Amino acid sequence: MKNIYIIGVGLIGGSLAIDIKNKTNNVFGIDTNENHLEEAINLNIIDAKASYSDLQNADLVVLAIPVDKAVVELPKVLDAVSDFALVIDVGSTKFPICKAVEHHAKRRNFLATHPIAGTEFSGPKAAIQKLFQNKTNIICEVEKTAFKLQEKALQLFSDLGMRIRYMNAEAHDKHIAYVSHLSHISSFMLGKTVIEKEKNERDIFDMAGSGFESTVRLAKSSPKMWTPIFKQNKENVVETLDEYINNLKQFKALMEADNFDAIYHEMEDTNHIKDILKGII
């Protein structure tokens, strides 16, 4: 793949561009934010900026923009590319984007993916080398993508050092609500609770240690990226929130009832997360 176009030169698009540029010299950036394009050129993330009219020359287009924008732009991108181009998205929701192009004439040029990789930062400055190494990439509705383009995509992901998992888009959105979207909300609300309480007590944050920092890290994430994710995955996310709130209420009730034996066992049972996490990151 010679001509690569990255739409959205932020954390994910930029990090992909960096790794891909090690293999090729034609990486172009498209972004509504002119400053980001300039930054991406200065940081040597992309070779030059481009526009949709250039997409006819693309071998690969990566759509790495907020998910509400992605569902609007993907059909236009597919309209603009040649029959031989591979178009992938990298969004955190998969059902709406698959739905948005289910009847598109170039559906077979598109591969829906979700690389489970990132940091709490955003923009081209947040882009880093080897972000995707040893990470999982979830591919949805693989059977709807042309076989030759699937092969190209798998080669790319293999070059990036990624493991592949296949899922249907609905199952992806349901499960990712638990292991990713809910974590972000729990972290944002933790940050909010502490900031509200301690707004007049600046020194208090001297009391915060690495445990608090770790738990609240995701509350640094970009609202521009996360609001549309919550919107698109509303039903699943509300369900996870219901269960999370119920578990917190139950924990509180046990405390109020001085049932600390039960609290001990709650925590002991959840320590099992150690084994579960051994396989990841």
Place this chain on the structure above:
Amino acid sequence: MKNIYIIGVGLIGGSLAIDIKNKTNNVFGIDTNENHLEEAINLNIIDAKASYSDLQNADLVVLAIPVDKAVVELPKVLDAVSDFALVIDVGSTKFPICKAVEHHAKRRNFLATHPIAGTEFSGPKAAIQKLFQNKTNIICEVEKTAFKLQEKALQLFSDLGMRIRYMNAEAHDKHIAYVSHLSHISSFMLGKTVIEKEKNERDIFDMAGSGFESTVRLAKSSPKMWTPIFKQNKENVVETLDEYINNLKQFKALMEADNFDAIYHEMEDTNHIKDILKGII
């Protein structure tokens, strides 16, 4: 200080012992867990094991055991030491332990401290070098400790590379509920929610990334250590839980009402945590 006795050779006691052993050769361990004592000797964390009857020779005693045990053991330790010994605790609650010895004849030998340092692991194997470097140590009721022993303690903390903050014990327990205890519960309940939902779907954890791992890290913590902390700080912790649950409910209500503008602003406001966290860890 020549003869140092560490009561509880786990993560905190063991890590302190490692750093202190670089300055002296007489570090003794006391622990109800014989295996931990053997491990600590084999790992060169302590020089030898000891018992309460040896405490008369102590220059420094560090009490690093779960907070429910600490309130019981501290009076006995003070009974056993000489008039010249400094006794410090390192527990995550400060009001109950100060209360437990307020009328003790040797109250002036005791300094209540809370080093804001640790990991999610426990036991002597979890002990690491330089755990306390650049961390904050909160000292409570400093005026109740003999001046010469305060000086000794400050020298020790300075040698360990710690910053000092002074607070009263009640304020400590109130604020630490927000910046530490609540984080642990939010993390445990997140772990619980995901494990419950996904118990029949082992592959789903392939979908979990570093964000989930970070948010759920504290759910690996020891129930033996944390149950008594929640018990001793019940009132404050229940208050933080109330506020946290209310914030989550409000977030859910905004989602259900499709008020994603408000959700955007909630997240944007909480991004402020970035600046707050710059000073810590």
